[in-house]
Amino acid sequence: xxxxxxxxxxxxxxxxxxxxxxxxxxxxxxxxxxxxxxxxxxxxxxxxxxxxxxxxxxxxxxxxxxxxxxxxxxxxxxxxxxxxxxxxxxxxxxxxxxxxxxxxxxxxxxxxxxxxxxxxxxxxxxxxxxxxxxxxxxxxxxxxxxxxxxxxxxxxxxxxxxxxxxxxxxxxxxxxxxxxxxxxxxxxxxxxxxxxxxxxxxxxxxxxxxxxxxxxxxxxxxxxxxxxxxxxxxxxxxxxxxxxxxxx
Ligand SMILES: Nc1ncnc2c1ncn2[C@@H]1O[C@H](COP(=O)(O)OP(=O)(O)OP(=O)(O)O)[C@@H](O)[C@H]1O
Ligand SMILES: [Mg+2]
Numbered sequence: 001x002x003x004x005x006x007x008x009x010x011x012x013x014x015x016x017x018x019x020x021x022x023x024x025x026x027x028x029x030x031x032x033x034x035x036x037x038x039x040x041x042x043x044x045x046x047x048x049x050x051x052x053x054x055x056x057x058x059x060x061x062x063x064x065x066x067x068x069x070x071x072x073x074x075x076x077x078x079x080x081x082x083x084x085x086x087x088x089x090x091x092x093x094x095x096x097x098x099x100x101x102x103x104x105x106x107x108x109x110x111x112x113x114x115x116x117x118x119x120x121x122x123x124x125x126x127x128x129x130x131x132x133x134x135x136x137x138x139x140x141x142x143x144x145x146x147x148x149x150x151x152x153x154x155x156x157x158x159x160x161x162x163x164x165x166x167x168x169x170x171x172x173x174x175x176x177x178x179x180x181x182x183x184x185x186x187x188x189x190x191x192x193x194x195x196x197x198x199x200x201x202x203x204x205x206x207x208x209x210x211x212x213x214x215x216x217x218x219x220x221x222x223x224x225x226x227x228x229x230x231x232x233x234x235x236x237x238x239x240x241x242x243x244x245x246x247x248x
Contacts, residue, residue, distance in 0.1 A: 018049035055124050062119060062129040065166070070117040078110055078233045086114060089227065090121050095162060095193050099225035103197040108235025111197035115164050118195060122162045130157070131164040134196075138173045141180035150180045158187050162195065169200035169208050178209040182218050189221040196222070 001009075011020040019042045030038060059067070070090050075083045089101060101118070103111035116131065123129040137157070144153040157163055173181070188194050198205075202219050206212035 016046055018046045019043075054126060058126055058129070059120055059123045062123045062131055064116050064119060064123075064131050065112060065133075066116065067120065068113050068116055069120055070114075073110065073113055073117065074236075077236060077239065078231060080232050081110070081114075081229070085227065085229070089118055092118075092122055092125065092127070094227065095122065095127065097225065098190055098193055099227065100193055100222050101195045102202075102222065102226060102228045103195070103231065104199075104201060104228060105231035105233075106199055106235070108237040109231040109233050110236060111199075111231065112166055114229070115166060115195045115197050119162065119164050127161050128159070129162040129164070130160040131166065132157075133166050134168045135171050137165060138171075138177040138181070141177040142174065145176040145180060150176075150183070154180065154184050154187055157184055158192065160192070162193055163188065164195045164197075166197045168196055168198040169204070172208055172210055175210055175214075178211060178214045181209070182214050185218050185221050190225065194222070202228075 008020060008023065011017075011023065022045055023042070026038075026042065030041070033041075070086065073086075075081060075086075094101060101115070103115055105111050119129050119131055140153055141150060144150045185194065200208055202223070205215040205219060209215040209218065
């Protein structure tokens with residue numbers, strides 16, 4: 001067996017897949033480099049490949065509803081949004097500060113898009129991130145409370161460094177689920193940042209949670225360290241359509 005075949009077998013055994021892939025062209029193109037430079041080039045390529053793969057996996061397991069970043073966001077369409085503020089949030093400084101973000105606004109103004117953009121940035125930097133719809137989370141709490149395992153569910157969502165809870169306010173929730181949600185927010189308070197989106201202004205959360213006392217306790221903990229981004233504008237979903245047109 002030639003040494004070249006033995007080398008490619010070794011690369012396969014060691015799972016150095018990127019080096020194995022590029023070695024034929026690398027050997028063709030680099031005749032005058034020192035051994036150290038060659039090894040450095042090849043190991044750099046393997047590390048870059050692994051980093052990129054880990055980044056993609058981290059984004060995938062974060063369960064975002066779509067892959068949209070801040071580059072896809074048209075700030076000119078939504079002039080009430082302070083772009084500099086959003087760019088500061090994208091820098092992820094808020095994660096170090098263990099501070100929260102709440103996006104408030106009517107349907108289609110870009111709440112989920114912005115929350116997702118920040119989440120994708122965090123996941124790209126290998127920060128453990130998870131995106132969940134509020135109604136799905138409430139369903140999980142409801143099921144768990146029937147089986148006496150609410151604490152386990154809270155523990156599960158506590159483990160993510162960044163948790164994104166989308167669409168608070170579209171459906172009212174029952175008391176058990178509301179209380180479980182309060183426990184989750186209380187457990188994350190000052191330890192782990194949370195991003196929330198809602199179509200309801202905070203004073204209306206009493207109706208969402210079916211109990212103004214629980215709603216106040218939730219809001220109190222959330223807003224202590226928090227950026228509240230209020231978006232007032234038209235829905236992007238209907239930007240090119242005149243829905244008030246009465247003609248068919
Ligand atoms: N300013 C914008 N620039 C580019 N795309 C936008 C903008 N605002 C919203 N979109 C797009 O419009 C769609 C709706 O936006 P998004 O999902 O963020 O709405 P939302 O505020 O979360 O609404 P809802 O409360 O109904 O969930 C998405 O496809 C999003 O990418
Ligand atoms: Mg949304």
